[in-house]
Amino acid sequence: MLCQRCGSPVPDNSASCTTCGLKLAGASAGGAAPRRRTATVEAPYKPGDTFARRYAIREVIGPGPVGHVFRAQDLEMDVEVALKVINPRLVQMQEERTQFSLALRAGKKLTHPHHMRVYEEGEDRNRPFFTTQFLEEGTTLRRKIEQRVSQGQRFSLKEVEALLVQLVEALDSAHRYGPHSDLKPENIFLLPDLLKVTDYGLALGIPRLPYIQAQKAWKVGCYLAPEYFEGGELDTRMDLYALGIIVGEMLTGQVPEEDEVSELLAYEADLPSGIEALYRRATNANPLARPRSAGEFLSDFTAALSSRPRPAAVRPATQGPGRSKARQQVPFSLTAELATATPRANSLPPPVPTSELPTLGSPTVQVPTVGHGPPADSDEDDVKTAVDEAPKPTSETPISERTTLELPQVERTTLKIPQVERTTLEIPQVAVTEEIVPPDATQKLDSEALAAIMDTAQSSTSSPAPAPKARAQRAEPRPPVKAAAPSSRAATRTDPVIPVARPSLLSRLWMPLLAVGGLGLGAMAGYGLLKWRQASQAPAAPVAGAPSVATPREEAGAEPLLPASGCPKGMRRVSGGTFKMGKETAEEGTAAEPLLMPRQVATFCIDEFEFPNQAGAAPRVDVTWEEARTECARLGKRLCSEDEWEKACKGPGSLRYPYGATFDAKGCNTQGNAGEPAASGAFARCRSGYGVADMSGNVAEWTESSMGGADRVQKGGAFNRQQPSVRCSARMSAEPDSSSASVGFRCCKGEP
Incomplete structure (x- = not known):
């Protein structure tokens, strides 16, 4: 395994690092194998050679996706440097080598402490190269991640935040000159008290297609933004994509494969939901949907840490190195949680406040009507419904007095409603009472019943006594519908049936007419606005010596x-x-x-x-x-x-x-x-x-x-x-x- 502090190789059962003395946990647990490719490419130079008549090769550090890295001595400056020689197959044309040189020159401008200084760039026998600061100690973030994976551990949120603060400072400084373009764990060096980023602008200095092939061959193409693969315009937001992938890898040990961005909560259910949302934003295929800067990314990350954490879920069993197996053991899925959060079939819906308006429902409804008898003191309703099927269920609630009325246009329904107020209706040879009962908000009303209730309320407000009489005189009685099992009282009653009046045609059409009128007005206003805008954007004939010609953008006060x-x-x-x-x-x-x-x-x-x-x-x-x-x-x-x-x-x-x-x-x-x-x-x-x-x-x-x-x-x-x-x-x-x-x-x- 690797030392957590200095990155030196240490035997699995060692109690401490032989290089820096750090105490270790002992034998490493089984885990995933390193993701990066184990290269066997032979180095073009060996220790003792002199490159470009200036750099004496001291050690072959190793190969990479685009070339080899050497520890060399700069004979002119008498300083030890890291020499990076690019594979000549990646930059074959002279124009390509010129573009590589221009991209690396921008890296020379970076003087921030979190950047690896670029000393020189050039080419020797068609091999482009550049030299940077050589670090005697420290390790890369890639080695740190591999160490954690081998021990079955993950970075904590606080550890990620500490690294992210320094990484964001490096990116904000570099973005003054353009995107880094090659941000990945291999190019992030961790020193005991400092973080450094290297290889600025490397992806911009090498032709796109050869660079993509090289990155995929080394299995590090997942850090490249989609717009790089598609040949689109590149800017600093491509680094925010890579930053999101790196943060997700530190928290879960997973990276996207086959252009599929995984769900962090599927691997670490204890993460705050804000971290998942930020990860989704940063890895969005649309650059405009990502955070605008690295500083904004850090601010959103810090805000997500301060939010309330998600409820802890049961962690999955120890997973092997395979990605497909990890996907099969998903402990938490937001989609699954929402899908299973449906009410049970037998559970009753919560009561609806009576202050809310009733919604229009099916044609078969229950509506309040009138009755007679002494006033009731109870606030509960007694509803008994008969249906066609046998047996015909009923639902009753105790009331002070029950009255059964036969309603027109209601299919096989018997209602029993308590009386609230007594008002004598003048009907020939019969004295009945009319009750104004507020509608039950838990019942569904159709348009006819709702219009009838509104008419009753308006008539009772303007003229309490005469309105029911006039309404009763105008109504045309229809044959009552027989109940399935009428009581003896209902069978022998002689009270007249008071039907519900039909709503007028205007009450049926006022909503569609209002909608059509609104659409018409909106269309006319939009057409007029379009004509005005076209007229304002027409190019005016230039006049020599004109004092001022303001553009439509300036007249409208629009932003650039x-x-x-x-x-x-x-x-x-x-x-x-x-x-x-x-x-x-x-x-x-x-x-x-x-x-x-x-x-x-x-x-x-x-x-x-x-x-x-x-x-x-x-x-x-x-x-x-x-x-x-x-x-x-x-x-x-x-x-x-x-x-x-x-x-x-x-x-x-x-x-x-x-x-x-x-x-x-x-x-x-x-x-x-x-x-x-x-x-x-x-x-x-x-x-x-x-x-x-x-x-x-x-x-x-x-x-x-x-x-x-x-x-x-x-x-x-x-x-x-x-x-x-x-x-x-x-x-x-x-x-x-x-x-x-x-x-x-x-x-x-x-x-x-």
Whole structure:
């Protein structure tokens, strides 16, 4: 087994570690075998060799998914380093090796204590390499997890929280320059009092398909986010996916297999429900559903710990290393718990408060009616129901006096209702009383019975005595329905039957008419709003020297598509990460445009409009590259690089034009529209997914990048350019001291 503190190999029955002296629990319990692949790949160098005429190999540390790691001595700096040599099969083309070098250069900027410092990067005989800080002590999180699994143990929530605090600090620091992209337990080093993360940007520096194959061969592809497999745009949220997988593995010892994210509570039923919810969010296939930052992930994790824990469930028996067996012994499932939480067949429903309105039910109902006799003092009802089947059950409740009435339109039902108030009805030769009894909320009423009760209540309020008389006179009596087993009193009674009046047609149709009227009003309002919005979004004809032209987004006070937090006013934030730069096919554009290739940029801010960066102002033209650079520097900014400019233009979806994948002649100020530079923001649709305006057409823009010599790159086309020249990937070049009436610029700035 491995020492819990220093990671050194220790015999299973040892009482303490021979390296650091840590007391151990003794013999290790049986558990799952290590997940990572045991490699037998022969190292390309052996101790005593010199690599790149600078690094003397001292020890072969071991292979990995993308290459080998060596302990080496830097002969120039006279310092011991970790030398990582990449397999040349993964980066065969010169363009791929250049991209690898650019990705590793971003890692040199990381100086946070929780990051492993990157010293140098380069290549030797077509083998890319980089060197990092070498750690004499400590162990990786992978070894720590394997040790716990071998002992049948799991990380406690407090242990996970302590590691998560340092890991989140490392990620938040790295995300200023882009995603880590290769976050996994193998790249997390645990020192006695510190955590360090290594291999920043490695997945962005190696072509996607070879990298995926290498990770799957070593069974660590589960830490890669789904968008990486699908070839989508990558940003810092891919690290939050890996972070969720790592936390779940520490708590349960399980990781997703075959793109199926397991349920943590199925393996650790004592976990708070908030941990399960956070795990589901972080591992969601949609990046937008994940936490927005590592700091938010930590906040949600801490909040879940402070919430009330779930009830403890019976733990399953000791499970073997197989994943399928663990799934068969699921001690708890939220779905199963809800499915079995149904009431028993013989259990009665809880009583419904009488203050609630009765719901419409089936045509056969029980309704209150009138009777005669002395007033009742009891509050209980006596209900006796006869049905067609034999025997015909009845349900009775004691009352002060029982009265049996025969009701029309009620199938074989005999009701006995207590009397509350005595009101004499004037009916020829018979004196009866009418009782206004509140409906029993536990009984179901149909629409006719409900309307009858409402009519009775209204008539008794407005005119207590005459209303029942008039109603009785208007009603047409129908033959009564015979009861199944009438009592002697019911058989010999001579009281007249008072039927329930039919509801009027208006009372039946008022609800459908109200619904239809509401739909009609809503449709008319929506149509009017749509017309108004279309009219407001129509591109206005540009007017030279116009003082202000506000965009519909500004008039409505809408927020930008992406938050501009951390950027100065008037600038838009573009999240760092990799994107697809270049043209899609060799036929489109000029030969100077590269084909699609992945490029990585750090997070930056870019002016929303062309200089002077004011909505409605005319963009400044007739400037040289030097003048544009000086103006940006005066404002504490700089010219955008070509990579930054193209990423801001293509937006999060890597589109061909700022507004979409197909050309729209009226979308931006291109050839055939104004014929001259338009005021900034005049074309409402000409905005990229990051909220940056006029990146296609209007005026071309200087960039910091060169075309390979002294000439500088211009992007975006102009008002006098046709479709091929106004794509986001289109590029032109000009001498730095040249100027034109169709060329301007905009500024960029690194995120503070």
